[in-house]
Amino acid sequence: MTAQIILNNQLGVAIASDTMETSGSKTLPVVSKIIALPDPHRVAVLMSNMVFIGPAHARLLVTEWARSLSKAFDSISEYSADFSLWVGRNAIRFGLDDLTMIASCVRTELVELLQPGDTGSARFQPAFAAAVKDGSIDAKVFDEEAVKIVDAYCEVNFKEDPYSDLDGAKVRQLVSGSGFNSDEEIATFIEQGLGLKPTDVPGLADRLVPFTEELLRRWVPAASLTYLNFAGYGVEEFFPGHVQLAIRSVYGGSVRAQVTGNIPKVPSEIYPWVLMAQQDAMADLLRGASSERRATFFDMALDLIDANEELRDDFKQKFGQDLVTRIEQYFNEHFEQPQVSTIEGLSVPSLVTYAEMLVKIQSLRSATQFGPTSVGGMIECLAISRDRGVEWRRQLSNTDDRQRSDSNVLG
Numbered sequence: 001m002t003a004q005i006i007l008n009n010q011l012g013v014a015i016a017s018d019t020m021e022t023s024g025s026k027t028l029p030v031v032s033k034i035i036a037l038p039d040p041h042r043v044a045v046l047m048s049n050m051v052f053i054g055p056a057h058a059r060l061l062v063t064e065w066a067r068s069l070s071k072a073f074d075s076i077s078e079y080s081a082d083f084s085l086w087v088g089r090n091a092i093r094f095g096l097d098d099l100t101m102i103a104s105c106v107r108t109e110l111v112e113l114l115q116p117g118d119t120g121s122a123r124f125q126p127a128f129a130a131a132v133k134d135g136s137i138d139a140k141v142f143d144e145e146a147v148k149i150v151d152a153y154c155e156v157n158f159k160e161d162p163y164s165d166l167d168g169a170k171v172r173q174l175v176s177g178s179g180f181n182s183d184e185e186i187a188t189f190i191e192q193g194l195g196l197k198p199t200d201v202p203g204l205a206d207r208l209v210p211f212t213e214e215l216l217r218r219w220v221p222a223a224s225l226t227y228l229n230f231a232g233y234g235v236e237e238f239f240p241g242h243v244q245l246a247i248r249s250v251y252g253g254s255v256r257a258q259v260t261g262n263i264p265k266v267p268s269e270i271y272p273w274v275l276m277a278q279q280d281a282m283a284d285l286l287r288g289a290s291s292e293r294r295a296t297f298f299d300m301a302l303d304l305i306d307a308n309e310e311l312r313d314d315f316k317q318k319f320g321q322d323l324v325t326r327i328e329q330y331f332n333e334h335f336e337q338p339q340v341s342t343i344e345g346l347s348v349p350s351l352v353t354y355a356e357m358l359v360k361i362q363s364l365r366s367a368t369q370f371g372p373t374s375v376g377g378m379i380e381c382l383a384i385s386r387d388r389g390v391e392w393r394r395q396l397s398n399t400d401d402r403q404r405s406d407s408n409v410l411g
Helices: 058-068 076-089 098-114 122-131 139-157 168-178 182-194 202-217 280-287 291-306 313-345 348-368
Strands: 003-009 012-017 021-023 026-028 034-036 042-049 226-233 241-251 254-262 273-277 380-385 389-396 403-405
Touching: 003 042, 003 226, 003 313, 003 348, 012 042, 012 226, 012 348, 034 058, 034 380, 034 389, 042 058, 042 273, 042 380, 042 389, 058 076, 058 226, 076 226, 076 241, 076 254, 098 122, 098 139, 098 168, 098 182, 098 202, 098 241, 122 139, 139 202, 168 202, 182 202, 226 273, 226 380, 273 280, 280 291, 280 313, 280 348, 291 313, 348 380, 348 389
Parallel strands: none
Antiparallel strands: 003 012, 003 273, 012 380, 021 026, 034 042, 042 226, 226 241, 241 254, 380 389, 389 403
16 A cells, blocks of 8 residues: 655645555565656656556656656646656557557456455356356346346446547457457456356356447546656646546557646645545544545434434434534534645645655554554655755665655755
8 A cells, every 4th residue: 555645835845655565465665656857847756556557667667758858848737648648659668568458457357347255256146146046056047137237337437438549449440459359358257257158148248248348448447556646847837736647558559547636727726735545544634534434424423313213304314414514514614724724834844744744644544553554664755846846855765775864955
């Protein structure tokens, strides 16, 4: 896991990140997750979640792209867009060929669809339960129920608009040209994932053909995304901005990612904080309680009042609505707004100190919870301002095992 934060005000940007890497059951505090672009750029890139995009290390892609830049761009959006174009143009050089990436993308989505658990294919267990007859599986019934499950999955997850450069015909042409065989992947999914033969479930086998085409046409959320967050300034920007690429794959000459962010035009549009990855402790401090914790409070209260059979349904509904409003108002007035006011007035060095402290708090939360520590290690942090560019406060050395720390680097 990772804990990262970006703090913004009109004077500059503060970025902080942990340095813990999780590999299997091991965690090692040895990985730098912040890449600062050299002068004259006023931009840093934060990496989180998956380290690799296909066979290529995300840090290598970012650093090689940065080496290719000949000038500073006018906006932070241009930096993220240029990175996507550069990776698309150079994909083959990093082993990101269409066959490798399409196959990986399809397999990943089929695993998500399968939702494996201790009992096997968890998502398809209702179909197995419905198909049991006299101690054996009625394949026809299972086939019908399994198709419904795939339809429901697509309705929930296939919401994004298709990529503008890919329609159905172009996807089929791309798949054919790459040499990828979706029939083989579908057969493997049915045989190894469900323990059946494709001929036993022809409806499911047929349904998964357009499934594989649709997942390649659009961005679909998955656990295996690589997040790159671009933060800082373009040449023509007075206020700090942020763009996130949630990268799913690279194929067809383009990075396949969801693009979100904030590009403020006036001071009131500046996001005071951007939280990434593991963030509950940071959110608790900044907002009084994280969104997940607030939802838990709401659910507990509504469950208690719903259990009271003497109360009318209309009263319960109004109570729930009023409770949400009152609690949100309380946290906003007593936590969020004071935090926003504080961050808006901090100097850039103080902003960095605060960002570092917040990540340390998240690390402490991880260390005191059940299970392995997933966030921690040295906290890297830096500042970005229009007048002084990128300045490291604390950095994990790329050349030896010693950390670089200079408390006076920000003046």
